[in-house]
Amino acid sequence: MIPSSEFTDRVAKLAARLRAEGAGAYVGTRQAALHYLGGVFMPWRGAVVVTRDGHCEIVYWAMDSERVRAEGCAQPVTDFTGSALVEAVAGILSRTGVDRLAVGLDIEHPGAAQVAPGMLTAGEFLAFGRALPQARLVNGVDWIDDLMLIKSPAEIALLRKAAEVAAAGYEAGVAAVAEGVTENHVAGVVEAAIRDAGSSWAWAVTGGTEVGAGGRTAFARGVTQQATDAVIRRGEFVVIDLHSMVGVYLSDLSLPVFLGPPDAEQKALADCWEDVASTMLAALRPGRAVKDCVAEGRAVFARHGLAEHGLPLFGHGLGTCARTRPFLNLASTDTVQEGMVVALGTHLYRPGVGACASNTPPWSPRPARQGSAGSPRRCAPCPERARPFAARLSPRSGRGVRRAKDRHARRWRWKRSRVPRTILSRTRSDGCGPRGGPRLESHPGDAPTG
Structure with a gap:
């Protein structure tokens, strides 16, 4: 769980970046920004507004906003209906006095083939131009991405x-x-x-x-x-x-x-x-x-x-x-x-x-x-015979493939390869996970006939 103080710190760091850029606000419509600053699941259209003075507010579709509040959104939530998202955001920028400054929007990831969920649409960009005629609209993706890059x-x-x-x-x-x-x-x-x-x-x-x-x-x-x-x-x-x-x-x-x-x-x-x-x-x-x-x-x-x-x-x-x-x-x-x-x-x-x-x-x-947990397994081989069979992780180490036969089924064991460790592997001490140097095994008694 992310502590509330961390959300406060995120907003403060983003506000400092806005001041350094000479900008008035960042308006994030991407899933990445909404979830990073709000902390709850928001699958529908919305925007998070952060100003250079540290004000943070989320504008979110009214049909789901009550759940977002109830599940502990880290920021105040303003509802919108219909196509009034841009109008609601413009109202916040006007109220906080930054509607004549540069405003960073989620416009693009330069060089990326795929569009991140929630990037601004062409229609919304044009609507912001009409709603904020004295603002300079710029790509603000990197302002928040630089913060999200390093994880707490x-x-x-x-x-x-x-x-x-x-x-x-x-x-x-x-x-x-x-x-x-x-x-x-x-x-x-x-x-x-x-x-x-x-x-x-x-x-x-x-x-x-x-x-x-x-x-x-x-x-x-x-x-x-x-x-x-x-x-x-x-x-x-x-x-x-x-x-x-x-x-x-x-x-x-x-x-x-x-x-x-x-x-x-x-x-x-x-x-x-x-x-x-x-x-x-x-x-x-x-x-x-x-x-x-x-x-x-x-x-x-x-x-x-x-x-x-x-x-x-x-x-x-x-x-x-x-x-x-x-x-x-x-x-x-x-x-x-x-x-x-x-x-x-x-x-x-x-x-x-x-x-x-x-x-x-x-x-x-x-x-x-200085790696701190086990390594990913190699390509996982399965027995030739149809089954389900019980797959389990064994704590033995080594490398290479061993193959054995018995009267029930062919058994394949694939051990870990010698590659650097990853931090997000399991931490159980019984070897049930990559920290113990696992391998995937199928066992004779686990393979039924058929």
Whole structure:
């Protein structure tokens, strides 16, 4: 939970930035800003207004405003109905005497292909121009994004919880992967698990919980695998990509799964993915330019001869939104800083072969030898035979794959790889989580006949 004093501090820091910019106010319409300064879930249209003198007020759609107040919004809430959002915001700016100064709006993330939820519409921008004829309207996205970039201990605690919820969903999803079940079935298992663990929103625009199998994982540059009634078959990659939210803080978790033994091309794909993921984890160290880290990851794709199939995009920031800095691409102007939190992605899509696509649990860079929890697992292999089977985490360490046979089923054990540790992994001392150096096992007694 974020203490009330932290919301006060956020407003004060933003007001100081406004004074430094010579601006009168910031008007944030993005989900990121509303949740960061309000602290409660606000899915409908609204705006948060912060002035140079430290006044903060939220304008929110009247049909949901009573719930927002009841659930403890950190700021006073003014209702609006119809299309009167701009009119209500202009009234606040006039009342506080800043309507003739520069006003920062949520206009764009330069260089980002995707529009963050809640960015100002063209119609709203024109309406602000009419309502504030003497104001200078500018892009204020970076003013608040610079504050949101570095997470407080309270934020990291919520991000850690969201990651633990996501991990529970992922383990349930892996256990549900079996020959003959549908992508939708696996997605439903994941959804139930994250809800039971405390998630209140599967937030992604790509269909909530994504599950794709076989050819549906392998579209060129194919970052979307919305679950369908397609049947999972032996010898296929399965993408499980899930999105949890705890206390308006998000997680984004995906690790590749394979059903049965891979052929040579599939194994080469997994080997490349592991090499790139490990390289990126090692590269992100405080003081380094994000674009330099990205260049290292791209070079590994090229070394494996898979440059045309690996995406030049390696993840994004996480907090109250996932369309937020740092964007891990060559256009980034950010420098890696301790306290940043990212969903670190490695995406490899080869038509006709499959996909190894991942977003690690939220990850914050630490100086070398100062990481503080376990490492992400490799591609998770599942037994050849149809089942469900019980997936559990074992605290043993090491690296590599071991395969064993018995009269019930083939057993695959995938141990952790030697990559830097992530801060948002589980903290249980019984080894049930990455801090203990886990591996995913299927056990003979867990695999029924069929």
